[in-house]
Amino acid sequence: MNSYRCKAICVLVVLALTLTLFGCVQKVPEVVVEGEKTGTYYFLAANNQDPFYVPGVQGITDAANSVGMKSDFVGPLDPDAKAQIDTFEQLIASPETKGIFWYAADFKAGEPIVQEAISKGIPIVIGAADSPYKTRSAFVGYDNTVLGNQAAEWAAKLIDCKGSVGTIAVNGVNLDERTNAFNIHIVEVCPDVEVYERATYDGSATSAAMTIDAYMVAHPDLSLLWFADGGAGAQAQNWKEKQELGLKTLFLAMDMPPATLQAVKDGVFVGSVGQDTYTEAYWGILLLDELNKGNRVPDTLYLSAILVDKDNVDQFIE
Amino acid sequence: MKRIIGLIIINIILFVVLSLTTPYFFSKSNIVVMLDNMGYEAIILSGYTLLLIGGYFDLSIDGVVTITGITAGLLMTSGVHWALAVLVAMVVALGVGAINGIIVAKLKINGLIATLTTWWICVGFSFGLTKALSPFGFPNIFQMFGQTRLYGFRLIVVYAVVVAIVLSIVLHCTKIGSNIYVSGDNRQSAELMGINTARLGIWLYVLIGGLSGLVGLLVASRLNASSPFAVDGMALRVIAAAVIGGANLSGGKGSIVGGLLGLCIMGILSNSIIHLGVSPYWQKAVLGGILLLAVLSEKIRRTE
Numbered sequence A: 001m002n003s004y005r006c007k008a009i010c011v012l013v014v015l016a017l018t019l020t021l022f023g024c025v026q027k028v029p030e031v032v033v034e035g036e037k038t039g040t041y042y043f044l045a046a047n048n049q050d051p052f053y054v055p056g057v058q059g060i061t062d063a064a065n066s067v068g069m070k071s072d073f074v075g076p077l078d079p080d081a082k083a084q085i086d087t088f089e090q091l092i093a094s095p096e097t098k099g100i101f102w103y104a105a106d107f108k109a110g111e112p113i114v115q116e117a118i119s120k121g122i123p124i125v126i127g128a129a130d131s132p133y134k135t136r137s138a139f140v141g142y143d144n145t146v147l148g149n150q151a152a153e154w155a156a157k158l159i160d161c162k163g164s165v166g167t168i169a170v171n172g173v174n175l176d177e178r179t180n181a182f183n184i185h186i187v188e189v190c191p192d193v194e195v196y197e198r199a200t201y202d203g204s205a206t207s208a209a210m211t212i213d214a215y216m217v218a219h220p221d222l223s224l225l226w227f228a229d230g231g232a233g234a235q236a237q238n239w240k241e242k243q244e245l246g247l248k249t250l251f252l253a254m255d256m257p258p259a260t261l262q263a264v265k266d267g268v269f270v271g272s273v274g275q276d277t278y279t280e281a282y283w284g285i286l287l288l289d290e291l292n293k294g295n296r297v298p299d300t301l302y303l304s305a306i307l308v309d310k311d312n313v314d315q316f317i318e
Numbered sequence B: 001m002k003r004i005i006g007l008i009i010i011n012i013i014l015f016v017v018l019s020l021t022t023p024y025f026f027s028k029s030n031i032v033v034m035l036d037n038m039g040y041e042a043i044i045l046s047g048y049t050l051l052l053i054g055g056y057f058d059l060s061i062d063g064v065v066t067i068t069g070i071t072a073g074l075l076m077t078s079g080v081h082w083a084l085a086v087l088v089a090m091v092v093a094l095g096v097g098a099i100n101g102i103i104v105a106k107l108k109i110n111g112l113i114a115t116l117t118t119w120w121i122c123v124g125f126s127f128g129l130t131k132a133l134s135p136f137g138f139p140n141i142f143q144m145f146g147q148t149r150l151y152g153f154r155l156i157v158v159y160a161v162v163v164a165i166v167l168s169i170v171l172h173c174t175k176i177g178s179n180i181y182v183s184g185d186n187r188q189s190a191e192l193m194g195i196n197t198a199r200l201g202i203w204l205y206v207l208i209g210g211l212s213g214l215v216g217l218l219v220a221s222r223l224n225a226s227s228p229f230a231v232d233g234m235a236l237r238v239i240a241a242a243v244i245g246g247a248n249l250s251g252g253k254g255s256i257v258g259g260l261l262g263l264c265i266m267g268i269l270s271n272s273i274i275h276l277g278v279s280p281y282w283q284k285a286v287l288g289g290i291l292l293l294a295v296l297s298e299k300i301r302r303t304e
Helices: A002-026 A051-066 A081-093 A107-119 A144-158 A173-189 A205-218 A230-244 A258-266 A277-292 B002-021 B028-053 B061-077 B082-106 B111-130 B140-147 B155-173 B175-185 B187-192 B197-223 B234-244 B256-275 B283-303
Strands: A040-044 A070-074 A097-102 A124-126 A138-141 A164-169 A224-227 A250-254 A271-274 A300-302 A306-308
Touching (some): A040 A051, A051 A230, A051 A258, A051 A277, A097 A277, A107 A124, A144 A224, A144 A271, A164 A173, A164 A205, A205 A224, A205 B028, A205 B256, A250 A258, A258 A271, B002 B256, B028 B155, B028 B175, B028 B234, B028 B256, B061 B234, B082 B111, B082 B197, B140 B197, B155 B197, B155 B256, B175 B187, B175 B197, B187 B197
Parallel strands (some): A040 A097, A097 A124, A250 A271
Antiparallel strands (some): A271 A306
């Protein structure tokens, strides 16, 4: 019995080591760029599993390489404010950290740590949505109210100000702001349009597919549905199938992950309100670098969303 | 039997009330949607009931569902024939199940820690291999498994019914089934009766691994994409449904029919939240509160 147990444990240890080695093989080697500067700029988010971040990670990598620094993308996989704060504390305790580009899960919870970081000389640039407390070195990103308004303007044209609209998104401060702006603005533009209560899902692909199924049944007259977060693309097939069944609802997406762009090209989505995460993250790192040099930078840098449709989608598909 | 009748009554009450209060709840399309959506969890629940009755539990389901879809998706998008991709993915799923079984049933390591670990390893590999980008665009024949409809219903409903019937027969009409009950009720007595409880436990974990793998492939097939975040909280929902259905977390009690009725309650409630237009801020609180009431009412009934 003991012999069997020892053998089983040995097999498991070998398996674990093999898996670890396999994982190591997948690791992209760090590129050390010539130059005298050392240290790392971190991109700290709170739901890193979202494909929305993929272009952003490329953005920080390119920007960091251009200024001779290292970069890394860190934070919890799922939305988790506490875990993000824990990571934040680890980063500012490390002498390796030269700046943090932060997508906040909770501005209030992070405020004391941001103050501590700045007092230690670590610049903090906020991305995505700006902090209501303005406790940061600078902001680069999007105004979620403007994004919601842009989506509403586009939606109004697409449905010719007739019928009804709905939204679907995961929970989150920026998404609440975005969908509320959409709901308010579309009624301002089209007073006769009916706005349905937003549907939420847990962030997983299956949950999104199931939620949309139930939402479409509950609102069979829906003229347009806006997927207000970037996790929509992976579930495109589910809606393509419905369109093939004669569904007349128009689907408007958000952001530009590859699957969403492909779905725009295929006609599943009429378009997507694209946040250019690459540009945002790229500028985030450049701002950090300027702050590190002691230079003055703009306090607030707003970017504009790109409206992607079948006419221009090819230029965004690599 | 009383519990089953109670669960049927709760389901009927929910169905009638929601049909009377919302315009589209009692419609063919909504019933199709509800059954389609419950199909995935029903497949796993049928096997999970056996696992719970046997005195074990497994938190790695979400991870196995995800890694199976990712494995098949990555292989197919890199040009491997879909059948080989499915085969390799199922080997991965069954392998994870076997590892869980050996660790928990043979090495007697706590199932919570063991399956939590395999869950994380599977999710870590899914993200590591895909870098959070879902492989998509699979062969049509692979998509058919998850998208084909029969009388309006996705085939997932048929798969779920078949799995539930087969496993119910195994549980109630075979020696394996009675061994599972005995083993979960009192492991020492079961071993004295000559039942190899460790082997039985390993096979139960392999069964769950296989069913989770099947669901992973069906999700990938339905969505034509393998998301590294394919499911979230499926294991907990399955456990909740099984417990509402009468399964005992310490083993020895439960039935597949009861678990499926518990799943129906949860499915109806989730669906009704959208039909009732409940604010997203309140959805989880409402769902959790009603589930708590269902469990407490059963506890009170048993005490009386």
